[in-house]
Amino acid sequence: MTSRIARPLLFKSPHLLGISDLSPLEIPALLDLADTYVDVNRGSDKRQPILTGLTQVNLFFEASTRTQSSFEIAGKRLGADVMNMAVSTSAISKGETVLDTAMTINAMHPDFLVVRHQSSGSVELLAQKVSCAVINAGDGQHEHPTQALLDALTIRRHFGKLQGLTVAICGDVLHSRVARSNIHLLGKMGVSVRVVAPSTLLPSGIANFGVEVFNDMKRGLDGADVVMMLRLQLERMSGAFVPSQREYYHFYGLTEEKLAYAKPGALVMHPGPMNRGLEIDSIVADGAQSVIREQVEMGVAVRMAVLDALSRHGHNRGPK
Amino acid sequence: MINRNSQKRRAWINAQIVAPAQGLSGKGGILVDDGWILAVGAQVTREMVGAGTEVTDCKGKLLIPGLIDMHVSTGEPGTEYRETLASASEAAAAGGVTTMIVMPNTQPVIDDAAIVDYILRRARDTALVRVAPMAAITKGLNGELMSEIGLVKSAGAVAVTDATKAVANANMFRRALMYARDFDMLVVQHVEEPTLSSGFMNSGEAASRLGLAGNSAMAEVIMLERDLRLVEMTGARYHAAQISCAQSVEVMRAAKARGLPVTCGVSINHLVLNENDIGAYRTFFKLSPPLRDENHRRALVAAMIDGTIDVIVSGHNPQSDDTKRLPFAEAAFGAIGLETMLSAALQLYHSENMPLERLVEAMSHVPASLLGLETGRLAAGAPADFVIVDPHLNWKVEAAKLCSRSKNTTFEDRTLEGRAFETVVAGNSVYNYAS
Numbered sequence: 001m002t003s004r005i006a007r008p009l010l011f012k013s014p015h016l017l018g019i020s021d022l023s024p025l026e027i028p029a030l031l032d033l034a035d036t037y038v039d040v041n042r043g044s045d046k047r048q049p050i051l052t053g054l055t056q057v058n059l060f061f062e063a064s065t066r067t068q069s070s071f072e073i074a075g076k077r078l079g080a081d082v083m084n085m086a087v088s089t090s091a092i093s094k095g096e097t098v099l100d101t102a103m104t105i106n107a108m109h110p111d112f113l114v115v116r117h118q119s120s121g122s123v124e125l126l127a128q129k130v131s132c133a134v135i136n137a138g139d140g141q142h143e144h145p146t147q148a149l150l151d152a153l154t155i156r157r158h159f160g161k162l163q164g165l166t167v168a169i170c171g172d173v174l175h176s177r178v179a180r181s182n183i184h185l186l187g188k189m190g191v192s193v194r195v196v197a198p199s200t201l202l203p204s205g206i207a208n209f210g211v212e213v214f215n216d217m218k219r220g221l222d223g224a225d226v227v228m229m230l231r232l233q234l235e236r237m238s239g240a241f242v243p244s245q246r247e248y249y250h251f252y253g254l255t256e257e258k259l260a261y262a263k264p265g266a267l268v269m270h271p272g273p274m275n276r277g278l279e280i281d282s283i284v285a286d287g288a289q290s291v292i293r294e295q296v297e298m299g300v301a302v303r304m305a306v307l308d309a310l311s312r313h314g315h316n317r318g319p320k
Numbered sequence: 321m322i323n324r325n326s327q328k329r330r331a332w333i334n335a336q337i338v339a340p341a342q343g344l345s346g347k348g349g350i351l352v353d354d355g356w357i358l359a360v361g362a363q364v365t366r367e368m369v370g371a372g373t374e375v376t377d378c379k380g381k382l383l384i385p386g387l388i389d390m391h392v393s394t395g396e397p398g399t400e401y402r403e404t405l406a407s408a409s410e411a412a413a414a415g416g417v418t419t420m421i422v423m424p425n426t427q428p429v430i431d432d433a434a435i436v437d438y439i440l441r442r443a444r445d446t447a448l449v450r451v452a453p454m455a456a457i458t459k460g461l462n463g464e465l466m467s468e469i470g471l472v473k474s475a476g477a478v479a480v481t482d483a484t485k486a487v488a489n490a491n492m493f494r495r496a497l498m499y500a501r502d503f504d505m506l507v508v509q510h511v512e513e514p515t516l517s518s519g520f521m522n523s524g525e526a527a528s529r530l531g532l533a534g535n536s537a538m539a540e541v542i543m544l545e546r547d548l549r550l551v552e553m554t555g556a557r558y559h560a561a562q563i564s565c566a567q568s569v570e571v572m573r574a575a576k577a578r579g580l581p582v583t584c585g586v587s588i589n590h591l592v593l594n595e596n597d598i599g600a601y602r603t604f605f606k607l608s609p610p611l612r613d614e615n616h617r618r619a620l621v622a623a624m625i626d627g628t629i630d631v632i633v634s635g636h637n638p639q640s641d642d643t644k645r646l647p648f649a650e651a652a653f654g655a656i657g658l659e660t661m662l663s664a665a666l667q668l669y670h671s672e673n674m675p676l677e678r679l680v681e682a683m684s685h686v687p688a689s690l691l692g693l694e695t696g697r698l699a700a701g702a703p704a705d706f707v708i709v710d711p712h713l714n715w716k717v718e719a720a721k722l723c724s725r726s727k728n729t730t731f732e733d734r735t736l737e738g739r740a741f742e743t744v745v746a747g748n749s750v751y752n753y754a755s
Contacts, residue, residue: 198498198499198502199498199499199501199502199554200495200498200499215502216502238465239458239459239464239465239466239467240465240466240492240495241495242466242499243459243465243466243467243468243469243470243471243499244468246468246471247468247469247470247471250470250471251470
């Protein structure tokens with residue numbers, strides 16, 4: 001335990017609630033640490049038991065496959081005891097509030113609470129009441145910080161830098177916590193960020209986030225280094241936000257033809273799960289420019305880095 | 321069928337040109353070749369065109385751009401017994417209308433690129449004049465889910481509208497405006513709050529004496545004011561299809577003064593008729609929006625003169641006996657108007673100090689620019705769509721002689737002063753009163 005405390009702090013906050021809390025100096029430090037875990041994960045012995053004796057609880061109020069398993073693998077490779085709480089089968093379905101559930105778990109002395117919840121701000125609320133480190137694994141339409149970190153890591157490993165690049169974030173920005181976290185992170189790192197979507201899928205005031213707004217995808221992709229697609233839920237494609245799947249595909253689906261407007265060799269990213277043939281063509285998703293599977297790989301490394309960094313704060317905080 | 325391969329060079333000379341948007345007025349002529357205008361203005365004379373060109377002497381009649389009627393219903397597809405694109409186009413030609421903008425409330429509804437394409441092909445094959453459809457704002461005109469605004473625009477739809485229904489759901493309409501703005505598509509709204517519009521005519525004394533439920537002008541103003549706030553929020557181009565009351569005029573005037581991208585239209589019926597014309601339950605005068613009282617009518621005429629109202633439409637809505645020969649409350653809304661719009665508009669010129677230029681603009685250049693059409697103007701290089709108008713020719717409206725397949729005209733047996741004498745589409749004469 002003493003060896004953990006002796007390691008240098010990477011960021012100030014005892015929790016990772018959102019990218020907006022991180023400074024432009026803290027982000028590269030986290031990415032540097034994550035880079036070392038990429039090497040660990042590619043080696044034959046993936047165990048790096050720095051979290052031995054610590055307990056990580058994954059508390060997912062909203063269903064997730066990849067994020068939850070990514071956090072689980074990250075914790076296990078670092079030697080933590082990891083428990084997944086399937087909330088749909090637990091006390092919440094019996095009427096317990098989010099805070100009561102969190103307090104109950106807190107009483108069992110976990111060291112990390114990884115939380116996903118459908119309501120914006122819920123993870124922050126929970127962090128105020130528990131005595132362990134809280135990691136936001138996605139809250140409503142607010143933030144998904146580890147996704148933005150893994151996206152940044154993927155981009156940085158390809159270009160060797162972030163500063164000066166142009167990233168086009170395309171699709172359902174309105175409902176996307178991934179988009180918001182990425183806009184914060186990339187903006188802090190000197191990336192010029194564009195959002196590309198029909199106005200019905202853009203949050204109001206988005207231009208004040210320091211992004212350029214495009215409604216026309218070809219213009220939005222023109223000269224971009226990275227094309228980051230967002231998932232659009234099928235039920236939002238039938239007339240409420242956009243008229244139909246085929247119209248969305250026609251004007252906003254990433255096809256080879258539209259991708260040709262971006263810089264040659266531009267990276268294609270997607271946080272998953274993809275709607276093939278809707279927001280992205282299979283040819284593009286599986287093509288040479290796609291780094292979608294690499295994003296998943298970077299996810300484990302970034303989450304190991306975050307768990308490592310938070311463990312350096314010690315773990316016996318009293319509730320505030 | 322429009323003959324687009326007319327190689328014949330023709331000229332019309334000795335006309336009185338009224339084309340205010342192009343700055344043309346006074347004596348002159350027009351020279352056309354291969355469906356396009358080669359020259360127009362004072363310089364076009366018999367000497368200028370030379371021998372070998374067929375010349376028509378207009379003998380001082382008016383030469384105006386072909387009219388664009390922004391609000392035409394036909395029954396095609398679905399209820400062809402009421403009207404086809406072909407029969408409507410004959411009525412249009414006889415009335416000086418060279419472009420019909422058809423409404424999407426057909427069966428099936430024009431809410432899909434394939435149906436837009438169908439209309440354009442049927443029009444190309446059967447109609448005497450140009451036809452362009454508006455597509456539905458919402459799928460099936462259900463008011464709930466947006467139609468494929470981008471794809472219908474690509475297919476040739478010139479605007480979106482739910483025709484005779486207002487999009488009542490404010491959130492839906494807000495999103496439709498945002499989405500349409502991305503595609504620079506004009507959104508045309510039937511301004512009538514449905515929960516206040518269950519009546520059959522203008523509410524007030526006349527309705528009460530007839531024992532008919534009325535629709536207040538407020539139903540219109542409330543919807544219009546709501547829409548203008550949503551336009552302010554979204555920046556979309558918005559057009560109120562038909563306003564009918566003095567309050568709407570005030571609201572539009574204020575909105576334009578604030579710089580909103582908004583315009584409005586009025587039906588010719590509302591400019592020349594009022595609720596008293598309903599008389600003893602004459603169902604041909606059952607319109608939506610309803611005819612109002614004389615004060616409202618006068619306010620509309622004044623707003624037309626000062627430019628607050630942008631467009632005049634016929635509101636052409638063919639209905640057969642089975643939907644009109646019914647008790648007033650049960651009868652369908654609507655009247656035909658393609659063939660009488662110009663003549664009725666000329667009554668305003670003859671007796672209500674309406675400048676001819678305003679009438680011409682409101683039925684040609686203004687709708688063309690709202691809808692992005694290349695017609696509606698008299699200029700070299702433009703399509704040769706124009707009308708020779710005899711402003712003083714008296715003619716009696718006889719239902720049996722009207723070209724429309726339905727006969728529900730509000731001008732039956734009235735004598736009107738002035739009418740289209742010759743109508744030319746793409747350089748071809750599609751109507752001539754003399755023959």
